[in-house]
Amino acid sequence: MAANIPAAGWAADVVDFLSRNLPRNDEEDGWDHMFLTAYQIGCEALVALGQADETSRGTIPRKNARLPDELPRWDDLCVSVLRLAAQQRLLFYRLPDGSVPLATGDWGIYRIGAPPPPPPNIAAANGLGPAFATSEVLTVLRALGLLTEGRWTEIAETVFWRDWPEEWEMDFNSDPRFSDAVEQALATIPADIRAEMDKLVTITNTDVTAAVKRSASAAEETRAKYGPNASIGPPDTPEQARRGLEFLRRAELDWLFFRHWRLADGWLAPKEASKALEIFHDDLAIAMRRAVAKRLYPNLTFAAAR
16 A cells, blocks of 8 residues: 555545445435445445445345455445545536636536636646645545645545546556556556456457347347337347457456556455455556556457457
8 A cells, every 4th residue: 555645534534425426325324325426436345344234226224334454445335435525516627727627518607796706726746737626525535544734645646646637637657656556557467367368368269259149139039028119229230249359357356356456555465355346447457457458458449448
């Protein structure tokens, strides 16, 4: 784990922030993730923090809730807080000059007579841009060690590599820390992870034929259900089936990195992996998958694609 991370005291602040800002499910007196990424990860964090039990649409409070003896990863919980804060419009990233980005392309839409947006209350620092946050967000960011004296801390930088605000135009791919991490990942890849990667990137003619048959069967089932006059597209060609398999395999490669790799620690040992949250849509993990796949499988361009 990276240096200077707060040793203790931040978990209660994270629990308080998540529990108060996740959407409530009144029917079950719990939280509804609505199948939105920020809410799903927030609900997962509450479960990992010993505060809730998972349901089909979110979580419900756990009886006799208590923090676990070994807390989930600090960096993962930081991402869960940042994503929820941004989703709930409690944290606003600003352009490098502090101005508000235009949300509609080249046009700005403003309510007549509306007061101007408040100036940033988080200053740019350590490679990160300015932002505005509500008081409750500022409190939890300070507790997590991401913010001090009104500016981003050094340890906050690589956390934001995982949640890449577009307003800041960040590019970590050429950063020496990322380059070094690529070399470390290649040199230390566990045998079981490498075997799984080799399996995922191998798409045989048999796999393609099976995918074509599944597509044809699905089309027949739809036609039988809705009648011969239903507008149903033709089944996939072999080329289309291969592209579909490549897309699915690439997503599974991403999940290997979401679950088993972190910048600060490289490949996680099983015990450490058990404390990790499944942070999907992780920009940093996807970038690492692309870099590693490009080196391991230079002739399989789909494995290193976005």
